[in-house]
Amino acid sequence: MASALPIAVLLLLCLLPTASGLLGSLLAWPPALTVSDAWPQQLSLSLLQSLWVALASTTVALLLALLLARSGFIQRQGFLRHRWVAPLLSLPHVAFAIGLLMLVGDAGWLWRILPDSVSTWAMPNKSLTALITVLSIKEMPFLLLMLVSQRNLFAAEQWLAVATRLGYSTNQSYWLCVVPELLRRVRLPIAAVLIYGLAVVDVALLVGPNTPSTLAVRVYQWSLQQGELALAQTQLGSVLLIAAALLLLMLLYAAVEGYQFFATRRLRRGPPAAVPRFKGFSDKFISALWLILTAAVLLLLILQSVAFAWFYPQWWPQQFSWQAWQGIPQPWLLLGRTAVLALLTASLAVISVALISAWRQQLRARQRGIVDVLLLLPLLLPQISLVLGWRAWLPSGLASMIWAHCVFAEPYAFLVLIGPYQQLTPRWRWMLNSLGYGRWRTEWLLVRGKLMPALGFAWVIAFSVSVAQYLPTQLLAAGRFPTVTTEAVATASGGAASQTAAMALLQALLPLLAFVGYRLYDANVAKLGKGANADV
Structure with a gap:
């Protein structure tokens, strides 16, 4: 007991800031507000946008991570094993968001080298689509890392072998036997990604919508203003974000339990008569696409930083300069x-x-x-x-x-x-x-x-x-x-x-x-x- 006391004190020190921050937001409730009739509608829209960004980006990132983790569990290989992936993983969210807009945003480099008819597919610079895309691409490697880290912590290979002998395809064995256990084990990392998408500020300031902004951005902007109204709005927004986070955590728990229930029911029905073959094309395609996209973003940032005169629709800078640096x-x-x-x-x-x-x-x-x-x-x-x-x-x-x-x-x-x-x-x-x-x-x-x-x-x-x-x-x-x-x-x-x-x-x-x-x-x-x- 005595040896555990210093660690307990250390854990308390780690938790004290979180507890104080949470209490600081909750004790400010309820704020006194005198606002226009349109303000509640705008606040509701901001909250709905934040919830949609969190759900959509986490769902896409998780599906991509599960597809890529499949090769790690079945073939004991995956794109995380490549040594040249680490530099691309290190690219921060803000830097990636800036580079992605320069690549596929309005007047982006990709649309300069493609026909004009294709440029209508350009991603709007300030939109929910841009925010969801950035978060999905950047959060996928983190979730993949968390999934692959569980490979040696349960008998995944034995489960796959048994399911295959029972007549299930390799793909079905993975999604019905391994994935439910993986989701149960990585619920907390998934929840962290979900809440990050709900409350992200820096990336949303760069690529998120402005009319209206997501709720976290609006709370941040209110916190920079002076006056009792701005303070009350900040307090209300902070508490609403906490309530939204609790709602998302409950939805995540229900989704994981629901998927486990579905997989169990599907396994009890037995394998299908015809088993489709799956050659893993999607794994390789997704990993190659992610690597090419991230590398292109990094290279475009380097090129743009030394470009002095680069006007649309030119695909190459007219002049180079170190002036920006x-x-x-x-x-x-x-x-x-x-x-x-x-x-x-x-x-x-x-x-x-x-x-x-x-x-x-x-x-x-x-x-x-x-x-x-x-x-x-x-x-x-x-x-x-x-x-x-x-x-x-x-x-x-x-x-x-x-x-x-x-x-x-x-x-x-x-x-x-x-x-x-x-x-x-x-x-x-x-x-x-x-x-x-x-x-x-x-x-x-x-x-x-x-x-x-x-x-x-x-x-x-x-x-x-x-x-x-x-x-x-x-x-x-x-x-x-x-x-x-x-x-x-x-x-x-x-x-x-x-x-x-x-x-x-x-x-x-x-x-x-x-x-x-x-x-x-x-x-x-x-x-x-x-x-x-x-x-x-």
């Missing part, structure tokens, strides 16, 4: 400030999550589930509501901003580490304990011998999450601590295309370097491991 004020200071903040956030997040994960392994299954929900709680609540609640409780400054960054980075690090920790069977601890090692010495030896690659990847994810944070940086630091993300959003809202592309690339640079560094480290560890095995 030279126009960034103190870029090295901006990068250094962001990097130091991300380094500190990632280190604190990974250390705290590693300690909590080690303690979690000693708990019972029900207690582990409670710890999981508590650690992921910041992702299961609208970020704008939490940050506004913190702003009401905490003084504006660097310490509050770092605290908020850690709160949002810890859940992602935990999602990366939970799978590797669960793969550590008790026999490893029994063996080390039998050699006379204490509890924490045993945990350190296991971390050093088995979990260093996973810890490194968790650190990279936490680093990237910190770099991409917009609301905590903008609201809790009161604009006195600009980062590459806040500057990228500000530039994209009214800057030239070349300046916007340069800032987007500057935002993507730090996560890219972190991912490349992790890949080099992972490859070096694997090489040393093979050399040691060869010597033996």
Whole structure:
């Protein structure tokens, strides 16, 4: 009990900001409002738009992730195994949104090289379609990573083999046997994506609709205004977002249970008489399309950032210049400030999550589930509501901003580490304990011998999450601590295309370097491991 006390205190410190932010939003209810008759209708439309964006983007991203995960479960391969995917995964949401609009938006590069009759398919720059498209494409790799991480945690291969012997096709076996269990195991990551789509602000400011905006954007805009009316509107919007998040979580639970019920009923009916063959074309097509699209976005950002004169409908710039890069004020200071903040956030997040994960392994299954929900709680609540609640409780400054960054980075690090920790069977601890090692010495030896690659990847994810944070940086630091993300959003809202592309690339640079560094480290560890095995 005494050894668990420090971890319990650490968990409490992780949860305290979430609880304070939630209370800060809820205690402001009910606000006193005196508004026009049309205002409730506009608010309802914004809320419906937010719900539609969350449901549509999460559904599309999940379906794509399940299709791609199929090859990982059936053929033990998948596009996540390609080493050149990591740089593309590191592209932040804001940078990707900017590049995607330059590629397929109004007057985008793709429509310049295609016939005019095809340009009618261009994606509107500020629309629900653009917002849903960006979120779907960017959230799919995260969900795929969460799905594939469960591959060794249950007997998926045995289930597929048994179902195939019973007469089901490989495709039917996957969707009826494996997918229901996968959905049950990754409900919390799916919920995090769902709530992110509901309450996203930075991406919605760039590509979302304006008439009206989504509810999270309107709450953010009200929070920047002065006066009692703006304060009341902000409080009402924050509480409505929390209520909408609870509604989405209930819908997700019902959908997972409903799919499991459907799969069970379908299995009881037995295999069909004619079994269609499925060669996995969709897996390869979707992965190739995603990789080509993301690579095209990255290359177009590079080209646009050095383009000085590039007018529609020319498909290639008339002149090139470094003027956009030279126009960034103190870029090295901006990068250094962001990097130091991300380094500190990632280190604190990974250390705290590693300690909590080690303690979690000693708990019972029900207690582990409670710890999981508590650690992921910041992702299961609208970020704008939490940050506004913190702003009401905490003084504006660097310490509050770092605290908020850690709160949002810890859940992602935990999602990366939970799978590797669960793969550590008790026999490893029994063996080390039998050699006379204490509890924490045993945990350190296991971390050093088995979990260093996973810890490194968790650190990279936490680093990237910190770099991409917009609301905590903008609201809790009161604009006195600009980062590459806040500057990228500000530039994209009214800057030239070349300046916007340069800032987007500057935002993507730090996560890219972190991912490349992790890949080099992972490859070096694997090489040393093979050399040691060869010597033996």
